[in-house]
Each structure stands twice: as structure tokens, then as C-alpha cells.
Amino acid sequence: QQQVKQSPQSLIVQKGGISIINCAYENTAFDYFPWYQQFPGKGPALLIAIRPDVSEKKEGRFTISFNKSAKQFSLHIMDSQPGDSATYFCAGSTSGTYKYIFGTGTRLKVLA
Amino acid sequence: DSGVTQTPKHLITATGQRVTLRCSPRSGDLSVYWYQQSLDQGLQFLIQYYNGEERAKGNILERFSAQQFPDLHSELNLSSLELGDSALYFCASSVGSGLFYEQYFGPGTRLTVT
Numbered sequence: 001q002q003q004v005k006q007s008p009q010s011l012i013v014q015k016g017g018i019s020i021i022n023c024a025y026e027n028t029a030f031d032y033f034p035w036y037q038q039f040p041g042k043g044p045a046l047l048i049a050i051r052p053d054v055s056e057k058k059e060g061r062f063t064i065s066f067n068k069s070a071k072q073f074s075l076h077i078m079d080s081q082p083g084d085s086a087t088y089f090c091a092g093s094t095s096g097t098y099k100y101i102f103g104t105g106t107r108l109k110v111l112a
Numbered sequence: 113d114s115g116v117t118q119t120p121k122h123l124i125t126a127t128g129q130r131v132t133l134r135c136s137p138r139s140g141d142l143s144v145y146w147y148q149q150s151l152d153q154g155l156q157f158l159i160q161y162y163n164g165e166e167r168a169k170g171n172i173l174e175r176f177s178a179q180q181f182p183d184l185h186s187e188l189n190l191s192s193l194e195l196g197d198s199a200l201y202f203c204a205s206s207v208g209s210g211l212f213y214e215q216y217f218g219p220g221t222r223l224t225v226t
Contacts, residue, residue: 032212043114043202043217044155089155099170100215102155 004092006103013110019077021106023090026071030092034100035064035075038087047088048075080110115139116218118203124224130191133221137184137205143167144186145206145215146178150199161186162209193225 005024013019023033031052036044050057050064050073057064063076077084087107091100115138125131137144146158148171157170161180172178175193180186190197200220206213 036217041219043116043204043219045114045217046214095210099157099160099168101157104154 004090004101004103006090006106008106009104010107011109013080013108015080015082015110015112017080017110019075019080019084019108019110021075021088021090021108022072023074023092023103024070024072025092025101027092027094027101028071029094030101031095032093033064033066033073034091034093035062036089036091036102038089038105040086044089077108080108082110082112085109114216114218116203116205116216118201118218118221120221121219122222122224124226125193126226127193127195129193129225130189131193131223133188133190133201133203133223135186135188135203135205135218137186137203138216141205141207141216142184143206143209143213143215144180144184145204146172146186146188147202147204147217148199149202149220153199155202158188160209167209190223195225198223198225 034049035047037047038044061078066073087105090103093100117136119134142163145160149155158172160168178188202220204215204217206215
């Protein structure tokens with residue numbers, strides 16, 4: 001019940017295209033869903049996060065869409081750029097537990 | 113640069129040995145988190161400390177232990193090492209101890225057990 005399932009495992013997108021990464025969770029108590037971006041040789045860095053009281057959150061070219069009834073959320077990267085090439089992790093967490101349950105990651109490559 | 117420092121960057125050791133990984137949080141951050149990242153298990157939360165006290169525990173093996181010192185730096189001790197312990201170990205820090213405080217990750221320590 002603690003799992004967060006992430007897909008696809010890898011993704012190749014042309015420059016200017018839309019990258020979409022999907023996550024599904026089982027624990028209905030999750031109330032915080034961050035996305036982390038990790039470049040090779042670096043630690044993950046928070047990209048954007050959402051709480052389940054909203055269905056969408058947008059920050060620049062990055063948008064999280066959240067479907068509470070389906071227990072799914074996704075990251076959309078608009079106008080994808082080669083500099084977006086990285087591994088992206090979704091996560092879920094519950095207030096008071098202090099710990100994130102991460103998805104397995106999606107390796108994104110944006111072709112120039 | 114997140115402001116979190118980890119040493120060493122790389123560590124190669126043999127099975128059965130014991131190692132210590134060190135983490136210095138960002139200035140002003142009171143919480144330290146440890147994560148293990150491996151190819152087959154992904155990114156897994158190990159343990160969290162807040163101002164010197166253990167606050168949360170994840171999938172941390174009994175062979176592993178951690179502590180946070182009065183100057184807020186933290187150490188992760190891994191003993192009786194096995195081949196399967198080879199992984200990247202990340203430390204993260206945040207200002208507070210709560211879900212919504214952003215965690216800043218260090219560059220990681222790559223541990224190779226031979």
C-alpha cells in the first residue's frame with residue numbers, strides 16, 4: 001500500500017515537444033506529492049509539488065495534474081528542452097510521517 | 113549547489129567492513145535525512161533526525177545506524193557490509209521537521225562493496 005508506481009521508465013522527446021510522466025499511488029492517506037529532478041552526478045532537487053486539494057499546479061513549463069479519484073498524478077513538461085534531460089522522480093507522503101515514498105524514476109532525454 | 117555537503121564522494125570497501133558517511137546540512141537547517149539510491153530499489157528513505165533526535169525511520173537495516181551531532185552534522189554508519197549495500201547514499205536537509213519543508217539533497221556518496 002506504500003508503493004508509488006511511475007511510468008515510463010525512460011522517455012525520449014524531441015525539442016519543443018511535451019514530456020509526460022505518470023505516477024499512481026495506493027495509499028489514500030498521501031497528502032503531498034512532490035516531483036524531484038536529478039541530473040547525472042547530482043542529488044535530486046525539488047521541481048514542483050502538489051497537495052490533493054487542487055487538480056493542477058503550474059510553474060513555468062512544468063505542470064502537475066492530479067486525479068484524486070483515480071489516485072494518479074502526472075508531470076507535464078511543455079516545450080521540452082535538451083537541458084530538461086534528467087531523471088524525474090515522483091513521490092507521495094503523509095502528513096506527520098516525515099518520509100517520502102518515491103517512484104522508481106523516469107529517465108528523460110530531450111533531443112536537440 | 114544545494115549547500116549540503118557529503119564526504120567522501122566515493123568509497124570502495126570489502127564485504128564485512130564498516131564505513132562512516134558524513135553529511136553537513138545547509139546553514140540553519142535542523143533536519144537531516146538519509147536516503148539510499150540503488151538501481152533495483154530506486155530512492156529509499158532510511159532515517160531522519162531533527163535537532164539531534166531521531167524523528168522518523170524508513171527501510172533502514174539493523175546493520176546501519178545514524179546520528180546527528182550537536183553541531184547538526186550527521187553520520188551514517190554501515191557495518192558488516194554486503195555486496196547489496198553498494199549504492200548511492202544521499203543526505204538531505206530542511207529547515208524544519210515536517211512534510212512541507214523542502215528537502216535539499218547533497219551530491220551523494222557512492223559506496224562500492226567488493
